Amino acid sequence: MEKMKLKLLYTDLKSDIDIIEKELENALNSSSHLINDASLHLLQAGGKRIRPVFVLISAKFGNYDIDNIKNIAVPLELIHMASLVHDDVIDDSDLRRGRRTVKAQWNNRVAMYTGDFIFARALEYVTAIENKRVHQILAKTMVEICNGEVIQIEDKFRVDQNLKDYFRRIKRKTALLIESSCELGAVASGLDEKNIRHLRRYGYFVGMSYQIVDDILDFTASDKELGKPAGSDLLHGNITLPIFYLKDHPIIKQFIEKASTGKVVEEDRLAMLKVVRNSEAIKQSIALSNQYLRKALKEVEALPNHQMKKKLRDIALFIGKRKF
Template identity: 85%
Template sequence: MEKMKLKILYSDLKADIDIIEKELEKALNSSSHLINDASLHLLQAGGKRIRPVFVLISAKFGQYNIENIKNIAVPLELIHMASLVHDDVIDDSDLRRGRHTVKSQWNNRVAMYTGDFIFARALEYVTSIENKKVHQILAKTMVEICNGEVIQIEDKFRNNQNLKDYFRRIKRKTALLIESSCELGAVVSGVDEKNVRHLKQFGYFVGMSYQIVDDILDFTSTDKELGKPAGSDLLQGNITLPILLLKDHPTIKHFIAQASKGQVTEQQRLEMLNVVRNSDAIKQSIAISNGYLRKALKEVDALPDHPMKKKLRDVALFIGKRKF
C-alpha cells in the first residue's frame, strides 16, 4: 500500500523516471560478467529513487531539459547505490530489502570492487556537464560520504556518543546526498542562487527527517516488513537516535555489550525490541524528525509560486510519515 502511494505521488514524473531507470541499467553494464551481475543484482533490488526524484522536482523550477538533468540524476543515484554496497560490507549485512546483499551473494572483495565500479561510473556520467560548480558540489559530497562511512566504523558500539555525534553522522550518511540532489537539480537547470539555497536547505532538512524515520522503523517494523531482522542497526553496532535516548537503560546497555561480542540470543533481541517499542524514545524520535520536516516545509514556503511546490510538500510529508 505504501509503495503504491509512492508510485501515485511520482506518477506525473514517470516518463522521466523511466528514462533514468534505463540510464542506470546502461551505466551498470560492465565488460566484467562478475561486476555486471553484481551491479544488476543491486539495481533489481529496486528502491524509492528518492534522489533522482528530488533532482527532477528541483530542476522544474528552472529550464527543464531531461537530457541534461539525467546526467546529474543518474550519478547521484549511482553514488547512493555504491554507498549501500560498501555499507553492507562494513555492517556485514546479509539482507537488504529482503534480498541477499552483493557481499552475501558473492563476497566482500567482489562487493568492494562493485561499489568502486559504480562510483567510477558516476564520475564518468558527470563529465558531460561543463558547469564547474556541479563538479565541485559532487566532489565535496563524495568526500563527505566517504568520511561518514569511516566515522560510522569508528562509532560502532560506542555508547558514550551524544546527539551531536549522531546528527553529524546521519548528515553524511543520508542528508548530504539528498541535499545535493535538490541543489544540483536546481543548478543544472539554471535556478537563481536564492532559490538554489532554499532547495538545498529543503533537501538537508528532508534528508535528516528521512534518516531518523529509517532509524525508528528499524525498531518498530516487523522482520518481514524490513526484509531483515528488526533491530539490525543495533546488532551491527550502529547507535541510532532511539537508542541514544535510551542508552542508560540496563537492558539496552547489556544488549550493546553482548552485541559487541557477537553473543546476542534471539530472546535478547526480542527483549530489546520490546523495551524500545514501549519507551518514550520512539515518540521523542518522531518529534525530532517532525521538527526537521517543519523546517523543510518552511523552505518550500519561501520558494516562488510554482506547481512543483505542492509536489515538494507532498514528497516531504510522505517521507516523514512513511511506514516502510
C-alpha cells in the same frame, strides 16, 4: 506498498524516471560478467529513486531539460547505490529490502570492487556535464560520504557518543545526498541563488527527517516489512536516535555489550525490541523528525509559485509519516 504510495506522488514524472532507470542499467554494464551481475543484482532490488526524483523536481523550477538533468540524476543515484554496497560490507548485512546483499550473494571482495566500480561509473557519467559548479558539489558530496562511512565504522558500539555525533553521521549518511540532489537540480536548471539555497536547505531538512524515520522504523516495523531483522542497526553497533534516549536502560546496555562480542541470541533481540517499542524514545524521536519536517516545509513556502511546490510538500509529509 509504501514504495508504491510514494511513486503515486510523482506519476507525472514517470516518463523521465523511466529514462533515468534505463540510463542506470546502461551505466552498470561492465565487461566483467561478475561485476555486471553484482551491479544489476543491486539495481533489480529496486528502490524509491528518491534522489533522482528530487533532482527532477528541483530542476522543474528552472529551465528543465531531461537530456541535461539526467546527467546529474544518474550519478547521484549511482553514488547512493555504491554507498549501499559498501555499507552492507561494513555492517556485515546479508539482507537489504528482503533480498540478499551483494556481499552475501558473492563475498566482501566482490562487494567492495562492485561499490568502487559503481562510484567510478558515477564519475564517468559526470564528464558529460560542463558546469564546473556541478562538478565541485558532486566531488564534495562524494568526499563527505566517504568520510561518513569511515566515521560510521569508528562509532560502532561507542556508547559515549552524543547527539552531535549522531547528527553528523546521518547528515553524511543520508541528508547530504538528498541535499545535493535538490541543489544540483536547481543549479543545472539555472535557478537564482536565493531559490537554490531554499531547495538545498529543503533537501537537508528532509534528508535528516528521512534518516531519523528510518532509524525509528528499524525498531518499530516487522522483520517482514523491513526485509531484514528488526533492530539490525543496533545489532551491528550503530547507535541511532531511539537508543540515545535509552542508553542507560539495563537491557539496552546489556544488549550493546553482547552485540559487540557477537553473543546475541534471538531472545536478547526480542527483549531489546520490547524495551524500545514500549518506551518514550519512539515518541521523542518522532518529535525530532517532525521538527526537521517543519523546517523543510518552511523552505518550500519560500519558493516561487509552481506546481512542484505541492509535490515537495507531499513527499516531505510522506517521508515523515511512512510506516516502513
